[in-house]
Amino acid sequence: MTRTVAEHLQIVTEALPTADSLGTEEITVRAALHRVVVADVMSPVNLPVFRNSQMDGYAVRSTDVAAVPATLPVHGTVAAGDGPRDLPVGAAIKIMTGAPLPTGADCVVPVEDTTTDGAIVTVQRGRTAGEFVREPGSDVRNGDLLVPAGRRLGVQHIAALAAAGVGTVPVRRRLRAAVITTGAELVPAGTPLGPGQIYDSNGTSLATAITASEGEVTAVTHSIDDAPTFLATLREAASGADVVFTSGGVSMGDFEVVREALTPLGGWFAHVAMQPGGPQGLTVVDGIPVISFPGNPVSTLVSFEIFARPTLRALAGLAPLQSEPLPLCADLVSPAGKQQFLRGHVTQGGVELVSGPGSHLIAAMARADVLIEVPAEVTALDAGTSVQVWPL
Structure with a gap:
């Protein structure tokens, strides 16, 4: 019986795993780009962690530079990574961007608003309390939400998580997919072509399509047109996958190895009312869906676009494609x-x-x-x- 595209799409979608069935895993933040977090991630620290300087300049008391020009002795330098310092009354400490603000200081005068003469600095422009000072927690406070559950992580999220010292995050596990191409005529790229032979493009194109939809490719292999060999190849590929995609061997002619091997296992092989990509197949083998596409290269890619790509994108947290x-x-x-x-x-x-x-x-x-x-x-x-x- 011929199916419509909509009917076959629904059946394939129902056969593919769901986000719940894939489960979750804990991975490093560095590896989490484009992954979907499954729980709220809270900040374990204040950001900034401590009061620090927004500028290269001089840490001072605002009252000491209320009247300008103001000339102050310089009591050393504090750089990023230095420990706490105390600022004497009526003095300045040279400070670098990101360095901890000395105790007693309440503002920073940018270096371009000063002139120096040895250990003396003259402030040409006064500053009020809080100017060019980064306060602890002014970005995010300890316990505040950094990234909500369900968010697909972009570079900006990774940066925030890393800045807060978050090392790992719980994410939705990626769909693991294996690819099997069939056909005695297929040879790998780089191999000289013999009579009647063509290059195996479907293995590469399907693996790339899976990766582009943010699935994880676990195997790309090829089977000759022999049913026992194909079944052995399939079981090995399926052992590490959530789904197996095959190309070729699904039509009604001779040497249709996928249809021959999987029909006795309950596989459905028939036509979908579409062009290209009419012959299609679907089988569940040991709980693993085997989605079988025709072997012509355009048919293979179009079949993936129509029947697999929407679900893979949804599992990866990507927005649905819009026509x-x-x-x-x-x-x-x-x-x-x-x-x-x-x-x-x-x-x-x-x-x-x-x-x-x-x-x-x-x-x-x-x-x-x-x-x-x-x-x-x-x-x-x-x-x-x-x-x-x-x-x-």
Whole structure:
């Protein structure tokens, strides 16, 4: 029985893990970029930790520089990392940015507002209490919220956590995915091509697509067109994964190793009313979903975009992809009864096709930045007609 795209998307989505089923893990802050924290992270310290200078200059009492010019003796220097110092009445201490404010000082005079003569400083401009002084806790106080639960960590969050001395954070575990390509004709890049052979692009492209959706790739492997060999490869790949993606071997012809191996295990293999990517498969093996895509390179990538990418993005805390309407730059035709996903490029005038519908035109797809969605009931559209496009 043929499924619609919406029907197959729902079934695949339900088969894929949920955030709850993935669980959580504690990782270092340095490794936590783009991860989703699962609990509020509170600051364990005040920031700033202690009163310190905002400027290079002189720590003074504001009352000693109320009338300017004011000439004061300089009692040494305090640098960042130095211990506490006491400021005598009627004196100044040279201070560096970030250095602890001496006891007794209540402001800092920037160095550009002073002149010096040996151990004497003349203040040309007075300052009031608190000027150029960073107070403890003025940024965040001990026990205050630093990062709320559910936040996807950006560089700014990592910086705040590190500044507060937070070493590890609890985060949502990433989806672990394995990739298996099939086909006797496939050889790895860098290998001389023999008769009838092509390079295995699907392993690389699927692994990259998983990484781009912030999943963790646990294995990328290849199986020959032999059912026992494929099953052994699958069980090994599945042992460290939450989901396995396969490419090839799902159609109705001979040598369809994925369909042959997984149908006896309860796998569903049939057509989805779409182009490219019609043949699809879904099996659960030992509790691990095996999502099977057709082997033509464009079909493989489009299938991942439609059926897997939305869930992987949601698990990673990424915002859902949004389509937008754009006018067609040229006429197009589409097969009746199939939801079409054409490759397009956005221009100032709308969206233009970058290739034909062929599922082998992977080099042409490199020029695309969107998928053009054409509903199954539509067979032709004129230039200027508005269509929905999805970002690649």
